Amino acid sequence: xxxxxxxxxxxxxxxxxxxxxxxxxxxxxxxxxxxxxxxxxxxxxxxxxxxxxxxxxxxxxxxxxxxxxxxxxxxxxxxxxxxxxxxxxxxxxxxxxxxxxxxxxxxxxxxxxxxxxxxxxxxxxxxxxxxxxxxxxxxxxxxxxxxxxxxxxxxxxxxxxxxxxxxxxxxxxxxxxxxxxxxxxxxxxxxxxxxxxxxxxxxxxxxxxxxxxxxxxxxxxxxxxxxxxxxxxxxxxxxxxxxxxxxxxxxxxxxxxxxxxxxxxxxxxxxxxxxxxxxxxxxxxxxxxxxxxxxxxxxxxxxxxxxxxxxxxxxxxxxxxxxxxxxxxxxxxxxxxxxxxxxxxxxxxxxxxxxxxxx
Amino acid sequence: xxxxxxxxxxxxxxxxxxxxxxxxxxxxxxxxxxxxxxxxxxxxxxxxxxxxxxxxxxxxxxxxxxxxxxxxxxxxxxxxxxxxxxxxxxxxxxxxxxxxxxxxxxxxxxxxxxxxxxxxxxxxxxxxxxxxxxxxxxxxxxxxxxxxxxxxxxxxxxxxxxxxxxxxxxxxxxxxxxxxxxxxxxxxxxxxxxxxxxxxxxxxxxxxxxxxxxxxxxxxxxxxxxxxxxxxxxxxxxxxxxxxxxxxxxxxxxxxxxxxxxxxxxxxxxxxxxxxxxxxxxxxxxxxxxxxxxxxxxxxxxxxxxxxxx
Numbered sequence: 319x320x321x322x323x324x325x326x327x328x329x330x331x332x333x334x335x336x337x338x339x340x341x342x343x344x345x346x347x348x349x350x351x352x353x354x355x356x357x358x359x360x361x362x363x364x365x366x367x368x369x370x371x372x373x374x375x376x377x378x379x380x381x382x383x384x385x386x387x388x389x390x391x392x393x394x395x396x397x398x399x400x401x402x403x404x405x406x407x408x409x410x411x412x413x414x415x416x417x418x419x420x421x422x423x424x425x426x427x428x429x430x431x432x433x434x435x436x437x438x439x440x441x442x443x444x445x446x447x448x449x450x451x452x453x454x455x456x457x458x459x460x461x462x463x464x465x466x467x468x469x470x471x472x473x474x475x476x477x478x479x480x481x482x483x484x485x486x487x488x489x490x491x492x493x494x495x496x497x498x499x500x501x502x503x504x505x506x507x508x509x510x511x512x513x514x515x516x517x518x519x520x521x522x523x524x525x526x527x528x529x530x531x532x533x534x535x536x537x538x539x540x541x542x543x544x545x546x547x548x549x550x551x552x553x554x555x556x557x558x559x560x561x562x563x564x565x566x567x568x569x570x571x572x573x574x575x576x577x578x579x580x581x582x583x584x585x586x587x588x589x590x591x592x593x594x595x596x597x598x599x600x601x602x603x604x605x606x607x608x609x610x611x612x613x614x615x616x617x618x619x620x621x622x623x624x625x626x627x628x629x630x631x632x633x634x635x636x637x638x639x640x641x642x643x644x645x646x647x648x649x650x651x652x653x654x655x656x657x658x659x660x661x662x663x664x665x666x667x668x669x670x671x672x673x674x675x676x677x
Numbered sequence: 678x679x680x681x682x683x684x685x686x687x688x689x690x691x692x693x694x695x696x697x698x699x700x701x702x703x704x705x706x707x708x709x710x711x712x713x714x715x716x717x718x719x720x721x722x723x724x725x726x727x728x729x730x731x732x733x734x735x736x737x738x739x740x741x742x743x744x745x746x747x748x749x750x751x752x753x754x755x756x757x758x759x760x761x762x763x764x765x766x767x768x769x770x771x772x773x774x775x776x777x778x779x780x781x782x783x784x785x786x787x788x789x790x791x792x793x794x795x796x797x798x799x800x801x802x803x804x805x806x807x808x809x810x811x812x813x814x815x816x817x818x819x820x821x822x823x824x825x826x827x828x829x830x831x832x833x834x835x836x837x838x839x840x841x842x843x844x845x846x847x848x849x850x851x852x853x854x855x856x857x858x859x860x861x862x863x864x865x866x867x868x869x870x871x872x873x874x875x876x877x878x879x880x881x882x883x884x885x886x887x888x889x890x891x892x893x894x895x896x897x898x899x900x901x902x903x904x905x906x907x908x909x910x911x912x913x914x915x916x917x918x919x920x921x922x923x924x925x926x927x928x929x930x931x932x933x934x935x936x937x938x939x940x941x942x943x944x945x946x947x948x949x950x951x952x953x954x955x956x957x958x959x960x961x962x963x964x965x966x967x968x969x970x971x972x973x974x975x976x977x978x979x980x981x982x983x984x985x986x987x
Binding site: 354355356357358359387472503504505506507508509511512513514515517518519521522523525526528537538539542543545546559561562672673674676 | 684687691695698785788789792793794795798886890891892893895896897898899900901902931932935936938939940941943945946947950
């Protein structure tokens with residue numbers, strides 16, 4: 319056998335070998351990649367709750383696997399390829415930074431479907447989904463504005479991407495609305511998960527006099543740091559983080575991916591899966607607000623709940639004009655609200671935030 | 678006391694807390710590498726130390742017991758590495774990487790029950806009136822005992838390598854295990870002891886992370902600190918005093934950039950995050966230019982397996 323025919327034969331055999339098991343059993347294989355460990359008690363933990371919901375719902379009809387702590391970058395592409403080669407027909411890539419890796423791998427495996435969280439690039443076999451975290455930030459901002467004594471609110475941000483910037487803007491606007499003296503201090507950690515660095519960031523903010531720490535990173539380290547400081551309040555991020563209630567964690571924004579995951583896997587099973595963009599909020603239950611703890615005064619709690627109900631009912635949008643951009647140029651006119659497309663590309667601070675947005 | 682909007686006292690306190698885990702781990706790795714063993718499992722030993730230290734501190738209520746447990750856990754991991762590489766002569770690079778993966782997984786498994794728990798607080802050393810001295814007091818005399826212990830350990834390591842006969846033997850083993858063997862020194866025994874010491878310090882560093890710096894247990898919480906410790910040993914060109922400089926430089930820049938941001942400075946964050954690594958490369962280039970034999974700063978037999986028959 320010469321080398322060429324050896325190669326083709328092996329390739330054919332390999333193809334047959336990979337396609338055969340799929341024919342032999344009807345089980346749908348679903349793969350997940352997480353940016354942090356499942357035990358981060360935040361972002362990746364919530365995605366894994368969604369994965370477990372799939373197993374609970376469909377039992378033997380599906381087999382799920384996950385790979386945790388996959389860095390954003392070239393490693394993601396390798397891991398995604400590996401999952402596709404292992405016969406996973408639906409793959410959830412659960413972090414923004416996986417975007418280009420997903421697009422590259424999806425082009426190579428046209429019959430594998432991909433679901434990318436918080437991204438904006440789609441293809442025939444790539445759907446995107448995201449949650450309107452900024453709705454939760456509006457409620458947090460309201461509570462922060464009412465409860466801060468130093469009028470300084472700290473925000474531990476991860477990367478300067480739209481998902482994070484929306485949150486900073488929304489929190490700031492709503493804190494400012496109830497407390498005109500409120501100012502926002504933003505620290506960019508440039509990581510999604512690094513407990514030590516997140517703790518240092520929280521410590522730096524607390525040293526600057528903030529008494530509210532918001533985080534858009536995945537671990538509970540800032541909560542622990544705030545608890546140590548004593549008089550600082552925080553909000554659970556991605557997961558309820560109720561271990562830190564009633565102080566410092568006064569409420570939380572919970573990402574509930576389970577219903578979406580169950581629905582998408584169901585669509586795969588009955589063959590109706592189609593690409594698309596889903597952006598769920600409080601109304602669809604993708605964003606949940608954790609219990610508001612006893613550390614929050616009753617009237618503030620009532621105000622926050624009223625805001626939540628208004629957002630859920632669709633009568634109030636967290637970004638309602640008149641609003642200006644940070645440089646003073648007009649963004650939204652009186653009563654105007656942005657469409658989802660404009661929000662998904664948000665790359666500017668609103669007027670009043672003094673920090674500079676890294677480019 | 679503030680300078681340009683930065684509170685020097687807070688900065689020093691954060692800097693020392695941020696640097697201590699890496700300083701401890703790097704000092705331990707320095708001893709192991711001086712004995713000629715490259716243990717890439719620092720991250721795995723640190724995370725085991727973080728988990729074991731946290732678990733024991735929470736269970737017993739004593740941070741001291743926690744730190745001891747962290748050191749023991751790190752040393753046990755190192756002994757596992759020692760058995761594989763020194764007795765069974767497995768490849769050091771591959772075994773070190775495996776040790777890291779093993780440690781990350783095992784600690785996640787055992788640490789499950791300790792998530793969201795608050796550890797007992799590690800006390801500051803009571804210096805009495807010394808801590809009241811303006812500026813110097815808060816900067817020098819307001820830390821917990823592990824910070825001082827880590828500084829003493831660096832000094833002891835430096836003196837040990839430089840002035841003691843045992844230090845000389847350790848270096849001989851690292852420079853030429855065959856020569857050391859021919860002189861009648863027990864190469865394997867020296868290396869196992871050096872590894873255990875390195876593991877204990879890595880474990881101690883991990884425990885500092887989970888008990889003081891963060892303070893909580895989360896799986897994967899070392900997030901690469903072990904790799905930075907390895908880089909610092911190279912940065913320090915295998916010298917204890919330079920390990921201290923390297924660790925404080927890394928920790929200092931990290932703490933400083935977060936504080937600058939919190940103080941509202943518009944600084945290019947990526948550049949500052951990159952700075953420690955860039956400085957490492959620059960220092961290495963300068964060192965190799967000065968010495969014209971930069972690579973020889975490393976122990977000559979680093980990473981080579983020893984067998985008496987060879």
